[in-house]
Amino acid sequence: MSSREILDQLASATVDVPLERLLPGSALTSYPPVDQWHDHAEYDPEEWRHGRKVERRYSLIPTTCFNCEACCGLLAYVDKATGEIRKFEGNPAHPASRGRNCAKGPATITQVYDPERILYPLKRSGPRGSGQWERTTWGEALADIGGRVGRAFREDRHDEVMYHVGRPGDDSYIERVLHAWGIDGHNSHTNICSSGARFGYAAWMGFDRPSADFANARVIFLISSHLEAGHYFNPHAQRIVEGKMRGATLITVDPRLSNTASMSDHWFAPWPGTEPFLLLTIARLLLEAGTWDQEFVRRWVNWETFLRETRPDLEPIFTNFEPALLELYADYTPERAEQVCGVEARRIQEVATVIGGALGRFASHSWRAAAAGNEGGWQTARCLMLLNVLTGSVGTEGGTSANGWNKFIPVPPKAVHPQSRWNELTWPLEYPLAHHEMSFLLPYFLKEGRGRLDTYFTRVYNPVWTNPDGFSWIEVLTDEDKIGCHVALTPTWSETAWFADYVLPMGVGAERHDLASYETHSGRWIGFRQPVFRVFAEQQGQTVKRTHEANPGEVWEEDEFWIDLAFHIDPDGDLGIRTHFESLERPGEPISMDEYYEQLFSHSVPGLPETAAEEGLSPLAYMRKYGAYALPGDQYGVHEREVGPDELAGAVTGDDGVYRKPGTAGLHDSLSEIEGHMPFIGDGSLGVDVDGVVRFGFPTPSRKLELYSPTLAEWGWPEYALPTWTPSHVHWEDLDLAGGERILVPTFRLPTLIHTRSGNAKWLNEISHGHPLWVHPSDADELGLDTNGLVRISTRTGYFVMRAWRTEGIRPGVVAASHHMGRWRLQEEQGNERWSSGLAALGRDDDRWTLGSEHGVAPFTSPDADSGRIWWTDAGVHQNLTFAPQPDPISGMHCWLQRVRIEPAREGDRYGDIAVDTSASMDAYREWIAKTRPGPGPGNLRRPLWFARPVKPQASAYEYRPTS
Numbered sequence: 031m032s033s034r035e036i037l038d039q040l041a042s043a044t045v046d047v048p049l050e051r052l053l054p055g056s057a058l059t060s061y062p063p064v065d066q067w068h069d070h071a072e073y074d075p076e077e078w079r080h081g082r083k084v085e086r087r088y089s090l091i092p093t094t095c096f097n098c099e100a101c102c103g104l105l106a107y108v109d110k111a112t113g114e115i116r117k118f119e120g121n122p123a124h125p126a127s128r129g130r131n132c133a134k135g136p137a138t139i140t141q142v143y144d145p146e147r148i149l150y151p152l153k154r155s156g157p158r159g160s161g162q163w164e165r166t167t168w169g170e171a172l173a174d175i176g177g178r179v180g181r182a183f184r185e186d187r188h189d190e191v192m193y194h195v196g197r198p199g200d201d202s203y204i205e206r207v208l209h210a211w212g213i214d215g216h217n218s219h220t221n222i223c224s225s226g227a228r229f230g231y232a233a234w235m236g237f238d239r240p241s242a243d244f245a246n247a248r249v250i251f252l253i254s255s256h257l258e259a260g261h262y263f264n265p266h267a268q269r270i271v272e273g274k275m276r277g278a279t280l281i282t283v284d285p286r287l288s289n290t291a292s293m294s295d296h297w298f299a300p301w302p303g304t305e306p307f308l309l310l311t312i313a314r315l316l317l318e319a320g321t322w323d324q325e326f327v328r329r330w331v332n333w334e335t336f337l338r339e340t341r342p343d344l345e346p347i348f349t350n351f352e353p354a355l356l357e358l359y360a361d362y363t364p365e366r367a368e369q370v371c372g373v374e375a376r377r378i379q380e381v382a383t384v385i386g387g388a389l390g391r392f393a394s395h396s397w398r399a400a401a402a403g404n405e406g407g408w409q410t411a412r413c414l415m416l417l418n419v420l421t422g423s424v425g426t427e428g429g430t431s432a433n434g435w436n437k438f439i440p441v442p443p444k445a446v447h448p449q450s451r452w453n454e455l456t457w458p459l460e461y462p463l464a465h466h467e468m469s470f471l472l473p474y475f476l477k478e479g480r481g482r483l484d485t486y487f488t489r490v491y492n493p494v495w496t497n498p499d500g501f502s503w504i505e506v507l508t509d510e511d512k513i514g515c516h517v518a519l520t521p522t523w524s525e526t527a528w529f530a531d532y533v534l535p536m537g538v539g540a541e542r543h544d545l546a547s548y549e550t551h552s553g554r555w556i557g558f559r560q561p562v563f564r565v566f567a568e569q570q571g572q573t574v575k576r577t578h579e580a581n582p583g584e585v586w587e588e589d590e591f592w593i594d595l596a597f598h599i600d601p602d603g604d605l606g607i608r609t610h611f612e613s614l615e616r617p618g619e620p621i622s623m624d625e626y627y628e629q630l631f632s633h634s635v636p637g638l639p640e641t642a643a644e645e646g647l648s649p650l651a652y653m654r655k656y657g658a659y660a661l662p663g664d665q666y667g668v669h670e671r672e673v674g675p676d677e678l679a680g681a682v683t684g685d686d687g688v689y690r691k692p693g694t695a696g697l698h699d700s701l702s703e704i705e706g707h708m709p710f711i712g713d714g715s716l717g718v719d720v721d722g723v724v725r726f727g728f729p730t731p732s733r734k735l736e737l738y739s740p741t742l743a744e745w746g747w748p749e750y751a752l753p754t755w756t757p758s759h760v761h762w763e764d765l766d767l768a769g770g771e772r773i774l775v776p777t778f779r780l781p782t783l784i785h786t787r788s789g790n791a792k793w794l795n796e797i798s799h800g801h802p803l804w805v806h807p808s809d810a811d812e813l814g815l816d817t818n819g820l821v822r823i824s825t826r827t828g829y830f831v832m833r834a835w836r837t838e839g840i841r842p843g844v845v846a847a848s849h850h851m852g853r854w855r856l857q858e859e860q861g862n863e864r865w866s867s868g869l870a871a872l873g874r875d876d877d878r879w880t881l882g883s884e885h886g887v888a889p890f891t892s893p894d895a896d897s898g899r900i901w902w903t904d905a906g907v908h909q910n911l912t913f914a915p916q917p918d919p920i921s922g923m924h925c926w927l928q929r930v931r932i933e934p935a936r937e938g939d940r941y942g943d944i945a946v947d948t949s950a951s952m953d954a955y956r957e958w959i960a961k962t963r964p965g966p967g968p969g970n971l972r973r974p975l976w977f978a979r980p981v982k983p984q985a986s987a988y989e990y991r992p993t994s
């Protein structure tokens with residue numbers, strides 16, 4: 031279907047959809063009615079200020095926000111007279127955000143019209159990192175990059191091509207691209223973000239994220255500042271507030287008095303890394319009090335395996351379960367927790383009573399925070415999930431479900447066969463259980479000679495700034511023997527783009543196509559990001575062949591870029607790549623966005639074609655009109671669903687009661703039995719017999735919740751097969767507190783900044799532009815620090831200098847600084863945006879690096895008069911540069927918390943000073959990697975087949991075949 035046909039449909043559609051239908055039960059009335067979205071009138075606010083009523087007419091075009099993962103709905107107000115976007119507001123038709131946004135959503139407009147943004151493709155014209163750039167064309171960039179990628183494939187150097195993503199913003203498109211290329215070249219940012227929590231959850235239930243039903247909970251338990259800054263910030267925050275308004279008790283665990291903690295009924299600030307101890311203490315109190323859901327545990331937990339493996343002295347019957355668990359956790363008493371965690375026993379007992387009174391309605395969430403901070407931090411998620419399990423709050427209304435139940439990813443109808451390769455630069459043998467790629471170890475792997483990269487794509491990813499030890503990243507990015515060509519696909523400048531060969535400008539949330547879905551509540555939805563300028567141009571009757579023709583400058587989008595690149599990689603089609611990007615309607619030509627999404631929405635989204643037809647629309651026209659679609663029904667109790675006889679036809683079962691597809695693998699079957707089968711989640715199992723009925727269950731080997739993880743035991747970690755606690759790498763009892771050592775929490779967010787992408791959002795930088803080190807007054811007194819006084823913070827590899835802030839909002843013994851500040855550029859008028867970055871000077875003496883501040887944020891001249899009105903100065907301090915890599919040996923998570931020594935600044939220290947020795951980082955890498963217990967595991971596999979993996983390869987790739 032062409033754009034013209036879609037527009038004709040929209041013009042002739044006569045069905046008026048009341049907002050009430052889009053948002054059942056909503057009392058929101060302040061949105062223009064949907065039937066006026068194509069022509070909505072408002073008075074010009076600027077004119078209004080001068081007392082004049084001047085009407086402006088707008089086309090309201092839905093898209094989705096790209097400023098965090100949540101993908102909230104936005105409505106772009108496009109002035110029909112000028113074609114400019116006047117503002118962004120919420121999209122009331124979006125099932126997750128329901129018309130609401132955080133500050134970062136409407137701030138998209140400042141990114142669109144940022145005078146500092148990259149508008150045209152750039153190519154370096156001097157040495158990499160020298161800051162010498164020249165404008166190039168998309169055609170030239172595609173030809174050069176496509177040519178070298180094609181050469182690498184023809185020369186069987188597939189592992190030398192890597193795509194490394196920060197914020198994906200889309201659920202599946204790139205998987206199709208990489209499958210078509212036949213490479214195992216996906217790399218992510220997950221190991222510096224969420225691997226810890228993911229691993230903890232996956233070990234329980236196969237799914238690696240929780241989906242908490244906050245709005246219907248009686249107790250909401252957060253390990254993080256989830257309400258104001260956590261994952262799915264706005265969609266979750268509004269549901270947490272709803273739950274609280276309905277009487278839920280809010281409990282927050284965070285060493286810092288976040289905004290969320292300040293709004294909580296209970297704030298716990300245990301010693302960092304002791305959170306699992308606190309949780310196991312609560313679990314034990316539930317067991318002692320008998321306030322746990324025995325029937326749920328009996329039916330859905332692998333308690334027999336637990337008893338068999340850990341208590342062979344006991345008969346494996348359920349009556350033995352509770353005493354065995356109490357014995358296992360005998361040491362986790364409130365009194366002992368008070369000593370270990372530093373939280374009063376009385377308060378722990380109090381919340382255990384509250385939780386015990388909320389059976390079935392305990393909604394919990396842990397993301398980043400403790401799970402991302404500590405060695406063994408993944409146990410935080412594992413122990414938190416234990417509370418959900420004991421309270422029977424899994425899959426219930428008001429409980430916590432699996433992310434996969436509340437997320438919907440349409441599978442493109444024209445499937446591409448997964449790759450048969452396994453890339454050890456991302457999935458090394460040392461980390462068979464990691465969730466996911468060992469992304470932040472790439473520089474050390476390259477330095478060790480484990481491989482090289484011919485072409486390295488970074489996409490919305492800034493490892494020099496975001497990852498630990500950015501100087502090691504600069505070392506490999508500037509070494510052309512290690513990285514032949516670096517292509518930065520980015521909507522903004524970044525510290526990493528500076529070290530690229532090509533900087534290719536990609537769109538912000540209003541300038542691109544993406545499709546995404548997230549677990550924001552009990553229900554499934556898809557959100558459609560669309561390029562607003564292009565859609566508007568087509569509404570005006572213009573023909574747009576490529577999105578960069580309509581966007582500001584020549585800003586493009588990745589979807590079309592990958593399509594056109596395929597034609598340059600494989601111009602004759604002999605590599606078998608190009609065919610996957612050709613139009614079905616116009617063979618031999620690139621598929622269009624309309625055709626791709628029309629196919630997807632027509633064939634892969636249940637209910638959408640019928641819903642669209644009710645309005646006389648095609649599925650694509652419906653999605654262009656509303657920008658989102660909610661699949662019918664809620665998603666409670668998915669594990670309880672009965673598996674029908676048709677689905678079980680021919681299935682085989684064993685003693686474990688698990689039913690499997692014929693020809694697919696059990697946990698220990700050989701790969702030869704499953705060749706050709708492409709496992710996604712799970713290992714081909716279909717369901718499990720529970721009390722005589724085959725039910726869907728969970729995608730674990732037992733199809734049950736795995737209190738005892740046979741996978742952990744069999745892959746070399748039997749001591750962690752059960753939820754447990756081990757002291758963190760920054761355990762407080764190991765610190766030299768008297769000598770000035772403290773625990774640094776460098777991970778907390780500012781709710782109005784976007785990791786590495788808010789540098790071009792002037793509104794957000796005006797709101798958030800301070801970067802103090804939070805220090806408790808008792809520590810400040812002991813260490814001799816005053817508010818605004820300069821502090822030197824020394825890590826294992828170097829030091830940084832920032833200012834102190836005395837506050838009682840932090841646990842004594844712990845200091846904290848947000849990871850959202852510290853942006854720098856190396857040239858006055860080029861590089862990172864001047865709304866947010868300071869000018870810095872980089873110095874190097876072999877492995878010793880320095881970064882010094884020349885000046886902070888300052889006014890500048892640009893077409894935007896606001897740039898001359900900048901009144902803030904603090905660009906912050908790039909603390910991550912001084913952190914050594916600390917990969918958790920099991921989950922692969924970078925353990926962010928730092929053991930630091932704190933002292934008042936020394937003579938000559940200046941704000942923002944940084945010094946690092948990267949040879950010390952290499953030493954740290956070697957020490958941490960020595961803690962691993964490498965694969966292969968059972969069956970000579972590189973990784974358990976049932977574990978999730980991005981861009982999952984064919985099963986045969988899992989078999990370990992040593993390279994000579």
Ligand code: SF4
Binds near residue numbers: 100101
């Ligand atoms: S929570 Fe805020 S930043 Fe994230 S998608 Fe929603 S509006 Fe955008």
